[in-house]
Amino acid sequence: MAGQYQDFVVVVTGASTGLGRAVAIETAAQGAKAVIINYARSREEAEETARLCQAQGAETVLVQGDVAQDADCRAIAAAAQRFGRIDALFNNAGTTTFNNHADLEGVTAEDFQKLYAVNVVGPYQMVRACRALLEAAPQPGAVVNTSSIAGVAGIGSSIPYAASKGALNTMTLSLARALAPKIRVNAVCPGFIDTPWFGKGIGEAGADRVRANAAANSPLKVASSADDIAAAAVFLASRASRHVTGETLLVDAGSHLGFAPLVAR
Numbered sequence: 279m280a281g282q283y284q285d286f287v288v289v290v291t292g293a294s295t296g297l298g299r300a301v302a303i304e305t306a307a308q309g310a311k312a313v314i315i316n317y318a319r320s321r322e323e324a325e326e327t328a329r330l331c332q333a334q335g336a337e338t339v340l341v342q343g344d345v346a347q348d349a350d351c352r353a354i355a356a357a358a359q360r361f362g363r364i365d366a367l368f369n370n371a372g373t374t375t376f377n378n379h380a381d382l383e384g385v386t387a388e389d390f391q392k393l394y395a396v397n398v399v400g401p402y403q404m405v406r407a408c409r410a411l412l413e414a415a416p417q418p419g420a421v422v423n424t425s426s427i428a429g430v431a432g433i434g435s436s437i438p439y440a441a442s443k444g445a446l447n448t449m450t451l452s453l454a455r456a457l458a459p460k461i462r463v464n465a466v467c468p469g470f471i472d473t474p475w476f477g478k479g480i481g482e483a484g485a486d487r488v489r490a491n492a493a494a495n496s497p498l499k500v501a502s503s504a505d506d507i508a509a510a511a512v513f514l515a516s517r518a519s520r521h522v523t524g525e526t527l528l529v530d531a532g533s534h535l536g537f538a539p540l541v542a543r
Contacts, residue, residue: 294324297511300504317340365412
């Protein structure tokens with residue numbers, strides 16, 4: 279699929295580490311001429327993402343911003359203005375809270391509101407801010423939302439997280455209808471991704487257990503890396519998927535095959 283991003287202008291939110299970084303680097307490797315790298319906190323990590331993209335030949339622009347804030351979303355979009363278009367927008371920024379699903383008292387309304395602000399409202403605001411530039415692309419501009427198997431199966435780090443990703447999946451369908459034919463909108467739904475994110479939330483020992491369980495319980499017997507998921511996300515915004523819109527792609531090494539709610543999917 280080399281060259282699928284030749285001369286593309288790409289925007290990636292939450293691109294300082296993990297999946298966002300992997301997506302940014304992969305688009306640069308496939309020929310993107312410019313990658314706008316959004317980060318919320320760590321400029322040092324974002325600068326490393328930029329360096330890795332530049333090594334692939336892409337121009338980079340760093341923009342700090344919280345996608346939960348509409349003004350920040352508009353600032354991220356404005357960083358692409360000088361290129362005259364956006365070919366691909368990856369709504370990758372996300373957040374969660376960790377709690378036992380059965381502990382209903384352990385979750386507050388504020389937990390829901392915080393997660394929805396970043397995981398649902400954020401992508402909506404980014405699409406709205408980038409719409410004109412996406413429509414200016416010579417081929418239909420592409421949006422890829424980073425969702426999760428949690429949004430399909432009701433599993434994951436917390437009920438608010440699963441609910442927010444379910445809402446993101448529904449919004450992906452709504453936007454795909456509303457923005458066609460000028461913009462394509464799809465979502466990628468990873469399962470476990472072996473990144474430091476889990477370690478920060480549940481500790482290294484907990485992350486080791488989750489990693490081992492992910493590999494043991496998936497038909498492909500692997501724990502996915504950020505690069506594994508990035509390849510699928512990048513496909514959804516590439517020229518190779520130019521006739522794909524409104525799709526929710528599960529990329530979880532087959533883990534969903536064990537979940538009864540998905541039998542009819």
